[in-house]
Amino acid sequence: MTLVITLLAAAIATAFWYAKAPNSDMRLGTLALMYWGAALMWCVDGIHGLLEGEGFIEIADAAAMLDDAILGLVVVAVGLVAWVVYLVAKDPKRVLRKSLANS
């Protein structure tokens, strides 16, 4: 479920990036690439699980599925926080610098 939720986040971030392109002021491409990178890594984890005789995604146990789903939401939230930190640090629209200069 973590993989599914991260893939969904990657697809949504990519759609927003596409809608805003070529304007990259919000660095939505960075957010999308972060989620795609994590999703690819979890795909490898899933394939490893298959080779070990487990499922690609945990669907047999409802409690484990719920735990994975909550983890997926936490991962998406952490990704958003990391992106906001990156955005403020890079300040591509110079909003922070202008605000600080005017205060």
Added chain:
Amino acid sequence: MACFLVSGGEAIVVTAVHKAVKKSEIERGIVDESGKQLTDPTQEGICWTRKLSWLMNMLWGGVILLAIEHMWHGEVVPFPPFLTAMYNPADIPAMLGEMATVGVAMAALVTVTWFAVTLVADAVVKRQSATAAEKA
């Protein structure tokens, strides 16, 4: 256990390479200080500063989010030795084995995907240029 550390190592190396490439491309007038390409990508191709930033974002994003997953499962703790597998010497070979297989495969898949994306992006940009030349 600690598979994401392999991608973390690659992310550190790629970040250092990106910094060196950006410095070189600034000196050659290919990009400006903010990393924006100054040359025509339809003629020169997409600059490496930009291409490497894609790989950096994928690797760092994956490492941060997988670190959260490992913390969630209690495999990473915020105090030394940071990896719970290190508490038991019997778990260390299994951890290293997982890094050598799953960890390397994760880093390789991200890198191969990124490389394929760079080839497609360059082809798309050059095709756009050829189409524009045909219309003119």
